[in-house]
Amino acid sequence: MAADWTTYRELLLPAPHGRRAVESELRRAVRDGRLAPGTRLPSSRDLAAQLGVARGTVTSAYAQLIGEGYLTARRGSGTTVTDACTWPGAATAEPDPAPRFRYDLRPGVPALSAFPREEWSQAQRTALAELSTDDLGYPDPAGFAPLRRELADYLGRVRAVAARPSEVVVTNGAAEGISLLGRVLRAAGHRCVAVEEPSHPGGAEMLASHGLEIHPVPVDDRGLRVDLLSGMDCRVVVVTAAHQFPLGVVLHPTRRHALLEWARARDGLIVEDDYDAEHRYDRPALGAVQALDPSRVVYQGSTSKVLAPALRLGWLVVPPAVREDLVERKRLDDLGTGTLHQAAFARLLRAGGYDRHLRRTRQLYRARRERLLDVLRAAGPDWTPIGVAAGLHVVVRLPDGADDLALQDRLARRGVNAPALANYARTPTFPGLVLGYAALTPDRLREAVRVIAAS
Structure with missing residues (x-):
């Protein structure tokens, strides 16, 4: 049975007067790139109804543009903008700037092919069925309450993080978390941030984009050289304590305590990026530094290394002194992270799929x-x-x-x-x-x- 191409598809065109006008407007839309290669057009019946013209007018215009090579029609596939755009001035697909490697x-x-598609799909369906009508409105900027409860429980179990749900803030990935922190810190009067050397350049670039100076601190086989912090003006340091990126060393217990002593003495703040601590293969990972003094540590994590970066789900566990400003900054930025993905992730955590x-x-x-x-x-x-x-x-x-x-x-x-x-x-x-x-x-x-x- 042939496909039904009367399914409504809206197409914005100026009100035409006759077949020539329809042809001209469609041709111009293709040449200008407003109708990209591969775009499926409305059926002739739908477009005629939208434009207020006879169906034969649209049928004739489509036939003319097919003959000119602008459009392609295949049985069962409808009418689409031609993929091979060879006419002068035609818009072509932008090349992928990233090289493709063998x-x-x-x-x-992570192993994206191992993403638990069936469990995620089931979590999405179940979560959507459980959402109330009110849940479909604008989200809480701090995050979906059931997810914050699940995250507080999970992080306590797996990373020994001391967190109440009210201290968890859900973000659009770890990147948004560090960006929010950068702006909050700058507004609070901080002018520099210490980071590990070497480290991932992305976080430092994001902090620098908000006007914070970046002060590198060397890493050795025991992790961050905490003794070098005392000679700096910075009162904020970013560390990957459980598995330093990229060198892969663990912050030694004596340095963990020294780092906390530094933060207390300087009225400072530690940002603990726990980016992949769940993946330890020879022994259980040490608990998070945050557990030793939650008032001095902002704990950061995301789904990117466990599930997939495409989900864009991250979280911060923030001390009370930081929470209010950070949540307000989040509200002003985007009104909150999307509830549907949050609800599905909460369901995945609750049902044991994440574990x-x-x-x-x-x-x-x-x-x-x-x-x-x-x-x-x-x-x-x-x-x-x-x-x-x-x-x-x-x-x-x-x-x-x-x-x-x-x-x-x-x-x-x-x-x-x-x-x-x-x-x-x-x-x-x-x-x-x-x-x-x-x-x-x-x-x-x-x-x-x-x-x-x-x-």
């Missing part, structure tokens, strides 16, 4: 990490892995004198995305590659290492 070893990307997914992916990532290290040892015995068995990436230290940026460029030309450690450091450290392993199968990891070794 082997993408970017750090921080089950974590259990599955821990096994998956541990196996992939071990495979990567095995093939690295076989291919390059002078390459040294750095950090604990955790997370979604490993830093591989190259021989002294190696140029990791040059190696990164050579690998990119051969289809391998293997970021150099130099990308994450403001001052030179040691040459290395930061290799994400979670998104590639063991066989593809082996093939990628073969290319790396040959470069």
Whole structure:
């Protein structure tokens, strides 16, 4: 049976007078790019009704533009704007600015193919059925109350975070969380923020965009050099205590306590980015620093490393002194994060789906990490892995004198995305590659290492 193409599709065109006018307006819309390649047009009956003209007028106009190559008509597929736009001045699809690699070893990307689609779909359906009519209105800027309750419970169980639901703020990913903090800190009179060296440049760039100076603090095999903070004017520091990014070391217990003592003495604030602490493969991870003094720590997390970055769900656990200003800033920014995704995530947490997914992916990532290290040892015995068995990436230290940026460029030309450690450091450290392993199968990891070794 042929598809029914009378399904209503609205198309805004100036009121035409006759077939020529319809042709002209459609042609102009295609040439100007207002109707992009591949766009399906309304049926002739629908468009005629919208424009107030006879159906034959639209049918004739479509036929003319099909003949000119602007439109394409296929049985069962309706009428669409031609994909191959060859006419002068036609708008073409913008090229993807990101290069496509055969082997993408970017750090921080989970196994997207392992996303629990069925459980997520079920959580969405159930959550939507449970939402009240009022829940479909504008959300609470602090976040959907049931999700904040579930997050407080989950973080207490898994990360020993001391949090009441009222202290949890739901954000559009971790990026919005750090952006909100940057503005709140700046408004409160802070002028600089200390960050780990090396570290992910994204957070520092976001804080700097809000007028905060970035002061790097070196990291060694025990984590952040807390002793160096006393010589700085900053009263805020961002740390990845459970699994330092990118070096993969853990902040030593003595330094955890020293960091808290510094914060108390300076009336300071610690921002704990717990980006992938759930993924520890050799032993349970240490509890969050936040648990040692919730009044001095802002705790940050997201679904990006466990489920998928596409969900854009993050959270902050904030001390009472910060909460009111932060929630107000969130309200002014976007009126709150979308309720439907929040409700589905709350349901996934409540039903145990999130814990089950974590259990599955821990096994998956541990196996992939071990495979990567095995093939690295076989291919390059002078390459040294750095950090604990955790997370979604490993830093591989190259021989002294190696140029990791040059190696990164050579690998990119051969289809391998293997970021150099130099990308994450403001001052030179040691040459290395930061290799994400979670998104590639063991066989593809082996093939990628073969290319790396040959470069």
